[in-house]
Amino acid sequence: MNIAYLRPPRGLRDYPPEIWGRIKYLGESFLELASLWGYREVEAPALEKLEILEKKAGPNVRDEIYWFKDKGGRELGLIFDYTVPLARYIAANPSLPKPIKWCYFGRVWRYDEPQAGRWREFWQFGVELIGSDKVDADAEVIALMVKCLEKVGVPEPKLMVCDRRLVMSALDTMGIDKSIRYEVLRVIDKKKKISPEEFRDMLAKLGLEGKADDISEFSSTLVPFNEAYEAASNYDNNIAVFFRELSEILNEYGVIEKVFLDCSIVRGLDYYTGLVFEAFCSGGDRLSRLAIGGGGRYDELIGLYRKPGVPATGFALGVDRIAMALTSREMNKVNIVNLYYMDKSFRGYAIMVAEQLRRNKIPVVLDFYSKSIRDSLKQADKRGYRFQIIIGRKEFGENKVTLKDLVEKTQETLTIEEAITRIRST
Incomplete structure (x- = not known):
């Protein structure tokens, strides 16, 4: 049989424990932090009406949606993010008390070309x-995004921020016709992914060959965000003042050093109306070029489904890409205890120990299949378990256990209560 037959469809992947464990750990860590900021967890249907998904997302979005006609002839699609279905729900329920603060962790689908760090099914x-509509709201979501990345140890996180209103003012200053500005935004959005020659060629196809230098100079603006006021004041004084207040609040949150003004950031979805931002991290050429998250303000999206409009902002993190960026041993080892007993006569004691650990919320694998301590340790290491408990004649006789920490490379003989305390302290 051809082994390719047993692989998932192109662009999708399997989630064995070593992959799913990392994704689940990250998602739960982010949810825990968001709850401390007052966000309540929600879920969304996997399917939406295609017309809902296409609303204000851009002319090419249908090509990026997994869509089909159901048995009743209705056009449906898998969600490509959570913002659209949640915006649709809020439009359907206008009496919800505001502001609304919601968070989520789930899978989404996009019919992109698969490549390293890009799947057609992924977790957000x-x-x-x-x-x-206050600047405080923009500052909060940016600060929370940074705090999320810091919480899980993302290497050298950076947030690149811009504002679509600033870009439009700059294009107005350059005399760019309004009818092609969204096309120019799409070219700017691709700037970091293409060569300077390709960038110029794309602008030339829009009839902007003579404006290419001006557009390139503006979109190359990259400064620490505490210098954003000066950079923006050349094009739009109102946005410059907005940036100055945003910078002050981000400084109060203690994240300003991680935030930069980058005028090549415009985001690909047309529902963004103001502030936009993307997150990056270190991790080699491949990872440093991939955004690990993004977001911004979308004040008009909800109003497209039902008037009146409602101001809104938010962000999403690509959990799969963040899992790629994290290679620390803490992410490689999970706090599962592999419990091995050396003889059947110790089985009852081993089960009692396992049950006591489980009552204390400590996961335990009862190893009754390994042929030796050496084999048991080998299996624990292969499976990424952090702890090994060994029960032999000495431990059985003293009502104790031998606990090995496979990360710290330590070994101690402890009472069951001491072992529980030791495991919980990691």
């Missing part, structure tokens, strides 16, 4: 703050 964590 995100937050939506709906009902406030």
